[in-house]
Amino acid sequence: MDCVRIVTEFTESEISALVHPEWFEAFPWLLQGTTTRGSAGAPPFDFGLFGETSRPREARERWSTLQQRLGARGVVYSQQVHGADVCEYEEHSSGISGLELVDPCDGHVTSTPGLLLAVTAADCVPVFVIDPERRAVAVLHAGWRGAAAGVIESGVKKMASAFASRAEDLRLHMGPAICGTCYEVGPEVFAALREPVPDRPAPIDLRHVLAEHAVRLGVSRAAVTISAHCTICTESGLFSHRKGHRERQVGYIGVLD
Numbered sequence: 684m685d686c687v688r689i690v691t692e693f694t695e696s697e698i699s700a701l702v703h704p705e706w707f708e709a710f711p712w713l714l715q716g717t718t719t720r721g722s723a724g725a726p727p728f729d730f731g732l733f734g735e736t737s738r739p740r741e742a743r744e745r746w747s748t749l750q751q752r753l754g755a756r757g758v759v760y761s762q763q764v765h766g767a768d769v770c771e772y773e774e775h776s777s778g779i780s781g782l783e784l785v786d787p788c789d790g791h792v793t794s795t796p797g798l799l800l801a802v803t804a805a806d807c808v809p810v811f812v813i814d815p816e817r818r819a820v821a822v823l824h825a826g827w828r829g830a831a832a833g834v835i836e837s838g839v840k841k842m843a844s845a846f847a848s849r850a851e852d853l854r855l856h857m858g859p860a861i862c863g864t865c866y867e868v869g870p871e872v873f874a875a876l877r878e879p880v881p882d883r884p885a886p887i888d889l890r891h892v893l894a895e896h897a898v899r900l901g902v903s904r905a906a907v908t909i910s911a912h913c914t915i916c917t918e919s920g921l922f923s924h925r926k927g928h929r930e931r932q933v934g935y936i937g938v939l940d
Contacts, residue, residue, distance in 0.1 A: 687894040687904060691911040692717070692859070698752045699728060700935075701912060701919070703811070703856050712818060714753055714799065714937040715811055717858045717910075719920035720930065727922075729930035730803050732784075733762050746782045749799075755937055756780055756797035762787040763802060763824045767832035769841040772798055789829050792841050794819040797940035801933050805922040806866075806914050808890055809858040809934025812838055819846040822936045825893055827868065831875040835896040850901030855894070855908070858934050859921055862913035863888025866925075 692701035700716035707715075721728035730749075732742050750758050757779035759772055769790030772779070779798060785791075791800040794817060802809050802824035812821035823829075823838045842848035868887050873880045876892055890909045898904050914923040922928040 687891060687898075687907050687909050689911050690856075690908045694719070698749060699920075701859055701910070703908070705908075706813070706854075706856070710813065710815060712939050713813065713820070714755070714935065714939060715813075715820075715856075717809055717921075717934045718749070718932045720922060720932070721920075727930050728932075729922075730801075730933040731929065731931035732760075743782060749933065749935070750781070753799060753935070753937070754940070755799035756940065758782045758799045758801055758935075759785055759791050759793075760801045760803070761785045761791075763789050765789065765824075765826050765828040765832075767829060767834040767837040769821070769823065769834070769837045771841060771845045772800070773845070789825070789834055790821060790823040790838050790841070792819065792821040792838070792845055794846055794938060796938045799935050799937040801935045803931035803933050804860065805924040805928055805931050806861040808860040808893060810835065810838070810893060811856040811858060811934065811936050812842060813854050813936075814842060814846060814848040814852055815854065816852050817846045817848060818938055819848060820936045820938060822934055825889070827872050827876060827887075827889055830889060830893055830896070835893055836900060839897070839900050839902070851903060853897075853902050854906040855897050855902055857890035857893055857907075857909045859910045859912035859914060859919060859932075860890055861915055861923065861925065862917075863891065865913055865915040
């Protein structure tokens with residue numbers, strides 16, 4: 684079986700975000716990246732709104748900063764529930780300005796210029812999806828529960844129903860997340876993901892599992908990439924739930940106005 688290609692994002696310094704280098708060069712109409720914790724000595728660039736220790740006022744200020752620096756008219760975000768619901772935002776959503784908190788879900792799709800879609804993470808995988816032919820985009824939040832529930836499948840299906848996207852036209856990127864070496868889970872997780880089940884806790888590479896889900900749906904293996912950045916072992920300036928961080932980075936994607 685051919686391996687899915689690994690890419691190393693570059694750091695966009697103005698907002699301290701990790702950006703897919705090939706997409707940045709190939710698609711000038713695209714906004715895409717994953718924020719980091721920010722500059723050393725500065726307060727953490729935390730986007731968490733729903734955690735027990737979150738500070739919503741400060742977090743909203745960071746969301747506003749992100750929107751302004753990226754030049755977006757509005758930002759869509761929701762409380763994430765580790766499921767597979769994916770929501771669409773089209774022309775009727777063009778009135779969104781500022782941060783719009785929508786009903787709980789784990790994915791968003793749009794082709795509306797100026798609308799930024801966002802998920803937060805701190806070990807889970809931000810999955811970025813683009814249809815270059817139709818200039819449509821999606822971002823998905825995928826932990827193991829979401830992967831087992833079919834969030835990749837839901838995202839590809841929603842792109843098809845909303846924009847007539849074909850799987851073979853899509854490009855997917857599994858963004859910065861915990862890697863297969865650092866992510867040890869119990870046999871029940873392997874079972875839920877329909878992977879070979881070990882008899883004791885073992886590491887699993889969730890991004891590769893998600894990539895295989897996409898390939899089975901008809902996405903070209905050559906069109907799927909995985910970030911080289913790990914939230915734990917690559918010292919990439921990312922928050923990690925497993926390391927005890929309460930903060931959250933944000934994975935964002937949008938179509939430029």
